[in-house]
Amino acid sequence: xxxxxxxxxxxxxxxxxxxxxxxxxxxxxxxxxxxxxxxxxxxxxxxxxxxxxxxxxxxxxxxxxxxxxxxxxxxxxxxxxxxxxxxxxxxxxxxxxxxxxxxxxxxxxxxxxxxxxxxxxxxxxxxxxxxxxxxxxxxxxxxxxxxxxxxxxxxxxxxxxxxxxxxxxxxxxxxxxxxxxxxxxxxxxxxxxxxxxxxxxxxxxxxxxxxxxxxxxxxxxxxxxxxxxxxxxxxxxxxxxxxxxxxxxxxxxxxxxxxxxxxxxxxxxxxxxxxxxxxxxxxxxxxxxxxxxxxxxxxxxxxxxxxxxxxxxxxxxxxxxxxxxxxxxxxxxxxxxxxxxxxxxxxxxxxxxxxxxxxxxxxxxxxxxxxxxxxxxxxxxxxxxxxxxxxxxxxxxxxxxxxxxxxxxxxxxxxxxxxxxxxxxxxxxxxxxxxxxxxxxxxxxxxxxxxxxxxxxxx
Numbered sequence: 330x331x332x333x334x335x336x337x338x339x340x341x342x343x344x345x346x347x348x349x350x351x352x353x354x355x356x357x358x359x360x361x362x363x364x365x366x367x368x369x370x371x372x373x374x375x376x377x378x379x380x381x382x383x384x385x386x387x388x389x390x391x392x393x394x395x396x397x398x399x400x401x402x403x404x405x406x407x408x409x410x411x412x413x414x415x416x417x418x419x420x421x422x423x424x425x426x427x428x429x430x431x432x433x434x435x436x437x438x439x440x441x442x443x444x445x446x447x448x449x450x451x452x453x454x455x456x457x458x459x460x461x462x463x464x465x466x467x468x469x470x471x472x473x474x475x476x477x478x479x480x481x482x483x484x485x486x487x488x489x490x491x492x493x494x495x496x497x498x499x500x501x502x503x504x505x506x507x508x509x510x511x512x513x514x515x516x517x518x519x520x521x522x523x524x525x526x527x528x529x530x531x532x533x534x535x536x537x538x539x540x541x542x543x544x545x546x547x548x549x550x551x552x553x554x555x556x557x558x559x560x561x562x563x564x565x566x567x568x569x570x571x572x573x574x575x576x577x578x579x580x581x582x583x584x585x586x587x588x589x590x591x592x593x594x595x596x597x598x599x600x601x602x603x604x605x606x607x608x609x610x611x612x613x614x615x616x617x618x619x620x621x622x623x624x625x626x627x628x629x630x631x632x633x634x635x636x637x638x639x640x641x642x643x644x645x646x647x648x649x650x651x652x653x654x655x656x657x658x659x660x661x662x663x664x665x666x667x668x669x670x671x672x673x674x675x676x677x678x679x680x681x682x683x684x685x686x687x688x689x690x691x692x693x694x695x696x697x698x699x700x701x702x703x704x705x706x707x708x709x710x711x712x713x714x715x716x717x718x719x720x721x722x723x724x725x726x727x728x729x730x731x732x733x734x735x736x737x738x739x740x741x742x743x744x745x746x747x748x749x750x751x752x753x754x755x756x757x758x759x760x761x762x763x764x765x766x767x768x769x770x771x772x773x774x775x776x777x778x779x780x781x782x783x784x785x786x787x788x
Contacts, residue, residue: 361400369545373390392426444558459510459514465673476681489694537573575635597681697722699760
């Protein structure tokens with residue numbers, strides 16, 4: 330008996346091992362909705378182009394409605410022997426409407442069909458990422474607005490560097506996420522051409538209207554080269570690349586949350602719903618949600634590497650290797666989706682310990698740069714000389730066991746006789762952050778202006 334799926338070319342069905350390695354329905358069933366949308370658009374175009382009759386079109390569309398309802402209800406009879414979602418839908422359609430279903434595959438191939446379905450799916454995920462990141466930006470701006478004046482230590486090398494405001498720190502991630510959104514939007518735009526109608530690789534001899542199907546599916550137009558259309562997985566690569574960068578950004582914020590929630594820092598507190606306890610240590614409040622967000626980039630970057638390695642040796646056009654693109658891509662996009670949602674919840678609900686932040690900001694000689702700047706500005710000292718004088722004063726304060734403002738004027742004048750009592754004005758934390766008025770600086774007035782800017786951008 331001939332193989333019903335592959336036609337008369339094969340006398341026998343696949344061996345069980347071949348079926349196990351070849352089957353993709355276990356994961357590509359996620360493309361069912363896109364597959365039905367593509368089939369509807371293709372069927373309508375075939376009818377409008379006079380390739381199938383209006384009666385066949387009516388039966389096909391009616392059958393696709395029934396298939397879709399079965400999928401929604403969870404009653405669709407998925408069959409592994411039919412390999413993939415395309416053949417499962419077509420076979421079920423034939424069960425429901427008979428011979429008319431066989432006309433649906435006219436002028437198309439599973440090669441352009443899967444490229445279309447997958448591109449539709451990826452475009453939807455890109456839109457969802459953009460919306461999710463916009464919400465995360467919004468809650469970060471909310472926190473920034475509440476904490477325009479909340480002083481915290483700014484770090485380099487995880488060592489106290491200069492005081493900044495927590496609002497300024499939150500807005501740094503708003504900027505990072507804006508770049509992520511731009512990358513996702515760019516990827517969406519470049520995924521804007523429809524492969525449908527490219528058929529197996531060479532196009533088709535039927536008088537199809539590819540502009541019609543592209544428009545019906547929300548694409549800007551059809552792809553211009555049938556070979557590239559079925560070979561292209563750049564839209565997945567670009568999505569995973571942008572997702573990897575975004576995941577790294579989320580991971581950096583997650584790491585800061587892990588640090589900030591520790592008892593050694595105590596800068597912020599996560600709500601119970603984003604924390605867990607210990608099975609043995611009753612005092613523990615672990616920032617597990619942040620730790621898991623921190624772990625997600627491994628899966629996402631791994632998916633990008635997997636796809637790059639899979640594609641690098643493939644000739645034109647379609648090879649079965651390309652079936653291996655979906656599982657890692659689905660997993661990576663799912664991981665990013667949950668990471669964005671978890672981070673949004675954590676940022677929205679975290680509470681800030683202003684006193685702990687301020688106390689920490691006052692340690693580690695964080696106003697040393699302000700002292701050096703004062704020496705330059707008030708004493709007309711070359712900055713390198715001011716840097717040297719400030720370093721000697723830091724050493725003196727360290728030896729005395731105090732911060733810079735704990736030195737007496739006389740002790741400061743031992744390092745530089747021209748120093749006056751006005752120097753103490755710049756050694757305070759509030760004066761330090763208020764002085765950083767350059768565009769993009771941490772001064773509270775700057776932060777308030779940037780909050781207003783982002784409110785407008787996100788509205």
